[in-house]
Amino acid sequence: MQSSVSRNDFDQWIVPTYAPASFVPVRAQGSTLWDQQGKSYIDFAGGIAVNALGHAHPDLQQALTEQATRLWHTGNGYTNEPVLRLAKRLIDATFADRVFFCNSGAEANEAALKLARKVAHDRAGEEKSGIVAFNNAFHGRTLFTVSAGGQPAYSKDFAPLPGNIQHAVYNDLASAAALINDQTCAVIVEPIQGEGGVVPAEPAFLRGLRELCDKHQALLIFDEVQTGVGRTGWLYAYMHYNVTPDVLTTAKALGGGFPIGAMLTTEPLAKALSVGTHGTTYGGNPLAGAVGGKVMELINRPEVMAGVAERHRWFVEALNDINQRLHLFSDIRGLGLLIGCVLNQDFSGKAKLFNQAAAAEGVMVLIAGASVIRFAPSLIITEQEVKEGLARFERACRAVVEGAGS
Structure with a gap:
């Protein structure tokens, strides 16, 4: 085995489902990474909104290593202390009465959609499905969740797809109302479309979906995989909108980098998933429970939420300054530390080019579609890291602009 x-x-070795960056990170601390050659990168990507406390946070390291000396895995024939404590933290902090743990956002959404079908089947029969x-939604890559996601490019090659799923126009209540009826078992929506371009929902849109679901006895599912655990400046984005779903899915930041996902719901709905109706081998394992519990303890604090709002201002003010100088963006949008810069017509479709130029300058950013540059950094990123990262980002943008003009 080569070293x-x-x-x-x-x-040569990996199934080519990704096209990773040209460098290989090997070490990280806070919001800075270093590659195999020792080059540093400021991390504004956050592992796609996962590393909410940055890299190598000492409290998360301690939680993981302490649990690793005690108990790693038992399977779902047994429960464990860390996951029970995490469940209670989530219940105490949200609308939920019950939690189902899994390993990813896709699995959490799969569970939510299966729950909705099961509840409707039990209460109204098979026709309510x-x-x-x-x-432009994104809910995961399982066959069920990729079908619910409103991006045909991700699903068209895997037909036949699960049936009886329809797609409305985001932020268009009339479009949704035309599809929701008494045969609808669920409406699934992201409070902010992440992969779809960092598009926040309008408050009236979510309120209207809540009313339509109540009218037709359908479950309202909020996919908060990307927006959850403090990302928007609230523990969950539904709190910002003051619209309570029936089911909420969470993952990404919940483990701070350790794989975990969860579906949260109410007592009456949870009863539909009785013993044997759903499951997972690794979901709710002690390692994930211990890390997730520490993440919740550290993030669910007023000072952290206030810090997210402060960091939002740092980013937006600096990005607006960059835009005044370089004239790149038609819009800068988002909530908290989920921010999207929409490229103007001159640079439409070139988000990947900016992403690559940023890496060359030593800063990691994301894209959200072909024309949106996305930022999802640590919720506790330092002011110095923000300043340095944005200086590098401006150099990258300038390189693209100058390259386009040559």
């Missing part, structure tokens, strides 16, 4: 590996080995989702 040294490089980015080129990815192209319709699911309404939204164009």
